[in-house]
Amino acid sequence: MKKLVLAAAITTSLMTLQSQAAGRDTINIVGSSTVYPFATVVAEKFGKKTNFNTPKIESTGSGGGMKLFCAGVGLDTPDITNASRAIKKSEYDTCQKNGVTDITEVQIGYDGIAIANSIKAQNFSLTRKDLFLALAKKVPNPDGSKTLLENPYKTWKQVNSSLPDMEIEVIGPPPTSGTRDAFAELAMEGGCKEFNWIKAMKKTDKKAYKTVCHTVREDGPYIEAGENDNLIVQKLEKNPNALGIFGFSFLEQNDDKVQGSLVEGKSPEFATISDGSYPISRPLFFYVKNAHISSIPGMKEYLQEFTDEEAMGDDGYLLDKGLIPLSATDRSALRQSIIKGKKFTM
Amino acid sequence: MNNTDIVKHGLKKRYAKEKRFQWYGRLAVLTGFVFLTLLLLDIIIKAMPAFQSTQILLDIPLDRETLELSTDATINKDTLSAINYDGLIKKSLSQLYPQVSKRNDRKQLYKLVSSGAEFSLREYIMKNPELISSNSEIPVLSIWLKADDDIDTFYKLQTKISRVSDRQVEFIDSLIQQQRIRTSFNTTFFTASDSREPEQAGIKGALLGSFWTLLVTLLISLPVGIGAAVYLEEFAPQNKITDFIEININNLAAVPSIVFGLLGLSVFINFFGMPRSVPLVGGLVLSLMTLPTIIISSRAAIKSVPPSIKEAALGIGASHMQTVFHHVLPLAMPGILTGTIIGMAQALGETAPLLMIGMVAFIVDVPGGVVDSATVLPVQIYLWSDSPERAFTALTAATILVLLAFLAIMNTLAIFLRKHFERRW
Numbered sequence: 083m084k085k086l087v088l089a090a091a092i093t094t095s096l097m098t099l100q101s102q103a104a105g106r107d108t109i110n111i112v113g114s115s116t117v118y119p120f121a122t123v124v125a126e127k128f129g130k131k132t133n134f135n136t137p138k139i140e141s142t143g144s145g146g147g148m149k150l151f152c153a154g155v156g157l158d159t160p161d162i163t164n165a166s167r168a169i170k171k172s173e174y175d176t177c178q179k180n181g182v183t184d185i186t187e188v189q190i191g192y193d194g195i196a197i198a199n200s201i202k203a204q205n206f207s208l209t210r211k212d213l214f215l216a217l218a219k220k221v222p223n224p225d226g227s228k229t230l231l232e233n234p235y236k237t238w239k240q241v242n243s244s245l246p247d248m249e250i251e252v253i254g255p256p257p258t259s260g261t262r263d264a265f266a267e268l269a270m271e272g273g274c275k276e277f278n279w280i281k282a283m284k285k286t287d288k289k290a291y292k293t294v295c296h297t298v299r300e301d302g303p304y305i306e307a308g309e310n311d312n313l314i315v316q317k318l319e320k321n322p323n324a325l326g327i328f329g330f331s332f333l334e335q336n337d338d339k340v341q342g343s344l345v346e347g348k349s350p351e352f353a354t355i356s357d358g359s360y361p362i363s364r365p366l367f368f369y370v371k372n373a374h375i376s377s378i379p380g381m382k383e384y385l386q387e388f389t390d391e392e393a394m395g396d397d398g399y400l401l402d403k404g405l406i407p408l409s410a411t412d413r414s415a416l417r418q419s420i421i422k423g424k425k426f427t428m
Numbered sequence: 429m430n431n432t433d434i435v436k437h438g439l440k441k442r443y444a445k446e447k448r449f450q451w452y453g454r455l456a457v458l459t460g461f462v463f464l465t466l467l468l469l470d471i472i473i474k475a476m477p478a479f480q481s482t483q484i485l486l487d488i489p490l491d492r493e494t495l496e497l498s499t500d501a502t503i504n505k506d507t508l509s510a511i512n513y514d515g516l517i518k519k520s521l522s523q524l525y526p527q528v529s530k531r532n533d534r535k536q537l538y539k540l541v542s543s544g545a546e547f548s549l550r551e552y553i554m555k556n557p558e559l560i561s562s563n564s565e566i567p568v569l570s571i572w573l574k575a576d577d578d579i580d581t582f583y584k585l586q587t588k589i590s591r592v593s594d595r596q597v598e599f600i601d602s603l604i605q606q607q608r609i610r611t612s613f614n615t616t617f618f619t620a621s622d623s624r625e626p627e628q629a630g631i632k633g634a635l636l637g638s639f640w641t642l643l644v645t646l647l648i649s650l651p652v653g654i655g656a657a658v659y660l661e662e663f664a665p666q667n668k669i670t671d672f673i674e675i676n677i678n679n680l681a682a683v684p685s686i687v688f689g690l691l692g693l694s695v696f697i698n699f700f701g702m703p704r705s706v707p708l709v710g711g712l713v714l715s716l717m718t719l720p721t722i723i724i725s726s727r728a729a730i731k732s733v734p735p736s737i738k739e740a741a742l743g744i745g746a747s748h749m750q751t752v753f754h755h756v757l758p759l760a761m762p763g764i765l766t767g768t769i770i771g772m773a774q775a776l777g778e779t780a781p782l783l784m785i786g787m788v789a790f791i792v793d794v795p796g797g798v799v800d801s802a803t804v805l806p807v808q809i810y811l812w813s814d815s816p817e818r819a820f821t822a823l824t825a826a827t828i829l830v831l832l833a834f835l836a837i838m839n840t841l842a843i844f845l846r847k848h849f850e851r852r853w
Contacts, residue, residue, distance in 0.1 A: 108793075108801065110704075112786075119816060122790040123624045129792055130547050136792035138705060138801045141811075158701060310814050312821070335816045338590040399543065403624070404816065 106157045107379055109137035113147030113164030116193055116261065116329060117366050120400050121164050121388075127399070128387045134380030139164075151369065152177035161374040161381060165367045166193065166264065174428045184372040187426040188385070188416065190394055192406040194330035194355040194363040195265055197252075198340040203322040204246060206238075206343035210361060213345075214273030215241045216250050217304050219297040228279045233299045250303040253314050254327035257298075261311075265327055266296040268362045269345070315340055330355065330363075331404025355406045363406070372423055385420050389413070471832075475825035481614035481627060482580040483572040484541060484603060486520045488549065490560050490567045494519065503557045511553070513546040517573070524608075525599065536595050540603075542574040544628040549573065572610070577626040577819040584611060589818075617826060621792050622808065626819030629812075631827055633794045637707060637787075637802030638776060644711020644798055645718060645775050650768055652715075653722030654757075657764075660723075661730045662752050681720035688717045689781030697785060704786030708798040713781045718771035725767020729760040762849035769842040773835050779806040805831045 111121060118141045129136025142150065144165040151163035152173055169177075169187070177185065197208060215221050216238065220230040238245035255262040274295035275281045283291040298304050307314045311328040315336045318326045325343065330350055333342050342350040346361050354360035368388075375381045387393060393400050394407055401407060408416065429437075492499055495511055518538050522528070528537055552571065553559060559569055575583065582592045583600060592600075603609040620630030656677075664670045692713035696702045702709050733756045741751040782788065788807050795802035803811070805827060812824040 115814075118790070119624065125790065126624050126792055130544075139790040140705065140786050141788055141790075142786075158703065311816070312813065329816075331816045335591070335818055338588070 108135040109162065109378055109380055109384055110160045111137050111139040111162045111164065111368075112142045112150050112160040113140075113162075113368065114144040114166040114366075115141045116144075116166040117164035117190070117368065119331065119403055120190065120366070120405050121368070123400060123403055124384070124388045124393055127393070128380070128384050131387070132380065132383055134383060137162075137380075137384060148173045149176075151371065152180055152182050154180045155182055155371065155373045157374075157377065159371070161371050161378055162384075163369050165369065166261075166364060168365070168367060169369060169426075169428070171428060182371060182373070184423075185426050186370045186372055186420065186424055188368050188370065188389065188420065189408065189412075190366050190368065190388065190405065191400070191408055192355055192363050193366050193404075194350045194360055194406060195261060195268070195327060196330050196333040196342040196350045197269075197325055197327055197345060197362075198318065198333055198342045199325045200318050200322040201339060201341045205341055206245070206325065207347065208245075208343050208345055209242070210269050210273035210346065211276050212238075212242045212245065212273070214270045214276075214295070217252060217298055218270060218274070218294070219299045220294060222277050222280065230294065233301070236303075248323055251305065251321070251324040252303060252327065253305045253307045253317050253324050254298075255311075255314075256306040256308060261327065261329060262298075264364045265362065266298070268364065270298075271295040272361060329404070330406070334404050352401075352406060356409070366405070369426070372425070375423070389417050389420060471825045471828050474822060475829050476822070477581070477584050477819075478617060478822035478826035479614050480584060480611045481616065482575040482583045482609065482611050484575050485570060485572050485608040485610075486517065486541070487523070488516050488520050488569045488571060489523075490553075490569050492560070495560065497560075503560055505554070508554050508557060508560075509550065511550070513550045513553075517541055517545055517549060525602075533595055536593055537599060539576055540579055540596065540599055542576050542625060542627045544623070544625050545573040572612075574616070574627045575609070577817060580627055581819050583609065617823070621794055622790060622803070622811070623792065624790075624815075624817075626815075626817050626823055629820075629823055631805065631808060631830060633791060634803050634805045634808035634827070635830075637791075637795050638804040640707035640795055640798050640800075640802060641710040641714060641804055642772055642776060644708055645715040646768070646772060648712065649715035649718045649722055649771065653719050653768070654726055654764060656719075657723050657726030657730060658752060658757065661727050662748070662756070677720050677723055681724060684780075685717055685778055686780040686784070688713050689784030691716065692781060693784045703799065703801075705789050705791070705801040705803075706799050707795060707802050709785050710782050710787050710802075710804065711798065713785060714775040714778060717778065717781065718775050721771035721774065722764075722768050725770070726760070726764045729763025729767070730756060732763065733759045759851060762845050762851075766842045766846050766850075769838050769845070773838040773842075776804075776834060776838070777806055777831065779804075779810055782807055805834075 109125075111125070113121075118139060121139050125137040125139055128134065140147075140160075144163075144167055147160070147163035147165065148169065150160050153159050177183070197206070197213070199206060215233075216235060218233060221233050221235070223229045223231050224234075235241050235250060237247055237249050239247040241250070254265065280291065280294060283294070305324075307317065307326075311332040314326040314328050315332060318324055319339050326340070333340060333350060348354045348360045350360055350362075355363045370381070370385065390398075391413075392398055394405065394413065396407055396410070398405075398407065407413070492501075494516070497503075497507060497511075501507055521537050521541065522534070525537060528534055549571065553569075559567060574580075578589060578591045579596065579600065582589050582597075600609065616628060617630045619632055620628060621633030623629040660670065660674065692709060696709045696712055697704060737755055737759065738751050741755045742748070746754065779788075782804060787803050788811065789801065789803060790811070791801050791803055793800070809824055809827050809831065812820045812827065
């Protein structure tokens, strides 16, 4: 008898669990830790303004978010995934394979990556080539021959005679970070491409090209600081000889402690990042599972809140948090595509 | 030279050696103590600002005209929630500084007050609708509203911050002259949940999340742990299988906690289909982690009950099971509970396994049960430490203090139980 009661109790509790999952009334969002600070602000405002529940936002990283998002359609999968890069072809294929065919891509704005040092130190003016030569594991032989050798540079002056005679010391994120991916892709590869013979490699041996351009040196000058940008800012404050790599919003919040270096003559600012002239900036996205719009209450309203002028516009509250907005025409085009529920294809 | 001489000869050296050793010991203790004090001091100093919050006194006009309510409109929930509270706050700020007219200056003026203030104002008026009903004179509500986090940091620390403009410093100076700005105890920290505005953020959600998670952990790991310990210690035959189990329990205690998180992800979430980010799954994962601690300490407690008591019980005719449940277990209970509390304290401070099962999330609604999405205290610390807004540094440190306080209470309780209820034979 007792066993029967116990079994009944377990089944009922499992069933309530099931029904809990079935009748979900909170939007589930996963994805990039770079988009997280923006998405959370929108979610909070949305929760306070409307009668819907505040969406739950997990910070899983862009790749992790895509994996969960593309796992299938159904209430136990997330409704939206944030990404600090566009969806990859392989991820898109997984999505298609698992029945997640109807998705909408929403670009929310841009994020710049700052190379900064303490305000007590001299401001740097770098090029992407300088960054590549200073931080890559293997660099082209300085004698001009088309060979690579282990990075011999110890000071900035050796890299480029116009730079100060200081030891190379750069504090940056570890390989698991999206910021690091973007830095490798935008800054290092950008500098790497300036060597024509390496650029030519892209066509002949893409893998080798990527290894050359993206691999960061491990002999000391590049210091991995963990995925905490606040920590990097603190370290820069204590050590005026070091440069640090982190997201633009951290530079903006701490501009009494650190200053952004010029890259290709442009300083990391709102205007230069949004018009694309600051070279190390990337677009930020989120992807919506349209199949869930009818079953999860508040999805449409959340999209509206996010893309509202009050949020992502030129005066919006997301700008206070360091988002760099799209242009006005892009924004209205985006709103149109959301109203239509435009299907994203690749 | 006889033996006494040899001893006497080396005596001085031996004494010196002992003295030196004692000093090494003292030095080691001192080093540990200094590090602990430094760490605590650092956290306390950083946490202090979080317990104070800056507020600004505003006069909100509540006549029907300003509220855009017609004179015959009834005051009910709908009409009240439709009021533009943000506009009211902006209006009262403009009335304070009528000379400010440039758009940019106005924007900076409006930014003095927290962006969440409109919701506090709304809540206050919804609770006290009679403020509007009294129509005889023009009612004005004087209310202290929270300042923006940058203003808050500036006012509390009295240092120049670049995010506070010179114009805003002028505004603050004049607010000080009019005695319209003050700091008071930050109750929000204990009554609110996570927020992206540091001045509106609190730990209530995380505290309750920790509570639900630990409740699940306790309900599962205590009975299972005691059951396993009693069986292994009292009933199980001594053979290779039980030896093997014993070795594995000891090994389990040394497994890194992230492994339990991965296990939880693949078993509870992927296989059983339980939802992500809920205390139920968190509690299950943490109970896997605390089980070995409880089993090992329970076995030690049971073992320490003198055999004479067991034999006496058996001798007067009690069955084996009666002996265990009537005599051995009650006497071993203080030891078992001590082990359990220490295991729970460990679980309370754990973040790594919860990363895997989705409890690292922005969750605003306070969890009301074990299947509501929730985070826990250490995860809240982790999330806030990574936020760009500077005011979160203080909140992070304050949350660490709260967590440390809970850990200290639990460990004190464990010591108390051991001191007062443990019997020595």
